[in-house]
Amino acid sequence: MDSNVIYKTILDQREELSLMTNEDFVYRNEVNQISLNTKQAQVVIGVRRSGKSTLCHMTLRNAGVVYGYVNFDDDRMANLMVEDLNFVLEAIYRVYGNDVKHIFFDEIQNVNGWHLFINRLLRQGLHIVITGSNARLLSSELATHLTGRYNEIRLFPFSFRDYCVAKEIETDIPTTKNMALLKNTLDEYLIEGGFPEIASLPDKQGYVGSLIDAIITKDIMPRFHIRNANALKTLANHLINNVGQIINMKELVETLKIGSDKTIRNYIDFLAQAFLIVPLTKFSYKSSERLRSNKTYIVDTGMLTFRPNLLATENLGWRLENAVLLELQRRNMPLCRDVFYYRPVSRLKEVDFVIAERGNVMELIQVSYDIGTPKTLSRELSALVDASRKTGCKKLTLIACSETRKEKISDMEINVISAIEWLLAR
Ligand SMILES: Nc1ncnc2c1ncn2[C@@H]1O[C@H](COP(=O)(O)OP(=O)(O)OP(=O)(O)O)[C@@H](O)[C@H]1O
Incomplete structure (x- = not known):
């Protein structure tokens, strides 16, 4: 694949990312499950659209670290092969600087053989965050591919607390009026569910x-x-x-x-x-x-x-x-x-x-x-x-x-x- 296309894609993705701020999102408890000072890949898995990518961005931003980001769920990356992943790494260094220590790969399981690349980066001491909902990123396969070098974080759609925060419902004030509001919100949550969107x-x-x-x-x-x-x-x-x-x-x-x-x-x-x-x-x-x-x-x-x-x-x-x-x-x-x-x-x-x-x-x-x-x-x-x-x-x-x-x-x-x-x- 053309290395310029990869570079341009990663550059565009960084620009899109810069438009996003943590204030736009509901803070989720699972942020605490992603470790930053570790040699293990942090793998966030869960059902489609549950907020996995957002959680990873939120965690890395909260920590105030510079991190490289590549979203493989991009049509320009559709034909990417495992041998192109070196171009991806080069492009990350060009876009984010040579000192970058944290890299977030979104939906990397779209690339066959991705684990060889990730294992290499882990051996080089980089901190890696990965997401996946696709059944290709199965728990059982993670164990084989990353041979113990990973921490699996399972994300479900919004909890009731997340849902209340999203709807701006006060959860800590037990007044009669607020309790009635919470009761209605619970019924709404049970019916509507917790997909963030x-x-x-x-x-x-x-x-x-x-x-x-x-x-x-x-x-x-x-x-x-x-x-x-x-x-x-x-x-x-x-x-x-x-x-x-x-x-x-x-x-x-x-x-x-x-x-x-x-x-x-x-x-x-x-x-x-x-x-x-x-x-x-x-x-x-x-x-x-x-x-x-x-x-x-x-x-x-x-x-x-x-x-x-x-x-x-x-x-x-x-x-x-x-x-x-x-x-x-x-x-x-x-x-x-x-x-x-x-x-x-x-x-x-x-x-x-x-x-x-x-x-x-x-x-x-x-x-x-x-x-x-x-x-x-x-x-x-x-x-x-x-x-x-x-x-x-x-x-x-x-x-x-x-x-x-x-x-x-x-x-x-x-x-x-x-x-x-x-x-x-x-
Ligand atoms: N914490 C949050 N607060 C508000 N909205 C959120 C939050 N997390 C996710 N969303 C919204 O939900 C949608 C799905 O989020 P995201 O892309 O992070 O999910 P995903 O699990 O990575 O999805 P996919 O499985 O398609 O890759 C997006 O529109 C996002 O803005």
Whole structure:
């Protein structure tokens, strides 16, 4: 490829970048997960349009460092080969100066063999930041390609706190008026979801629809050599319609008419690797049993809304459950804690989420949008108490749209936490 074209492209990209200021963006907590003084590549992965590039720029700008930037998702770079990457490096030094120590490569996975180049730069002591949503930048492949020399940061769409900041809603003043505003904002968040761009778009349905379509046709199909787009779309739609439900493989094979349950398991895995769905496994002390009975959630609650034939206000309950799961992933992944669901042998009294660290249960969490009636409250509490007796875990939490308080059943104490308070906790 012509080295002048590369130089000109990087120069243009720097100019575009200079028009952007951090004040235009919502500050996100994940900034703290990107390390600057390290020999490991910082790899930000996550669903398309979740704000990965913006997060990297924000981090590097906040740190006040000079950094080189190349966006490979540029049509002028479409034919770039791995052997052209030396021209890219030369152009970075020409544009940003010879002293540049930090380089941010956006969507570098578009170039086959990119990891050889990145490994070389890491050996030279440069600090590298990379993003990718494309299924080519799979977690499993990162491990092979960068052989331990990377820190993976998973980014989801906006959290409820980010969403409030974006909408300029005060989160720290608990006046009655503000609490009412927050309550409405929570419902809006559960319906609209957290894609940063969505609030300002008139055609939300079109936006979400084309996102799902792009994930399936541009990320998954070419990466995993799948020809049947319809089968994947039907399955994705089914999973979206059934978030938090136990997947019945036999039934799925029959109703969706997609090959065997092995094919379905593979497809679910592809959807998860492209970050569209978040699978959850049943908690068990036996690790072999943790592979069975998957449930899935969706990467953004807006995807539950902006599809044909669904009422926007439908069932805030499973939206809240889904939003809590996403928040649990945000908080627990950096701590290397796992999230499961709990299902006793009797299959009655499930608990939505189990937080575990190296096999030890740290917390049991039940989510219920509305615990207004004594019957519902008692059902949710007794599921927690039963699971507590089985697992020995004493930290029991019920997240609900109600006042924060303590409840006691037998000798056990349960923290009932307002969903707003829990979602906004730092
Ligand atoms: N923190 C933020 N505050 C406000 N808007 C944001 C924020 N982060 C991202 N956005 C907006 O969301 C859109 C997508 O952001 P960005 O390009 O950073 O996402 P991405 O995950 O890198 O996307 P892709 O997967 O397409 O590469 C952009 O319009 C951006 O301006």
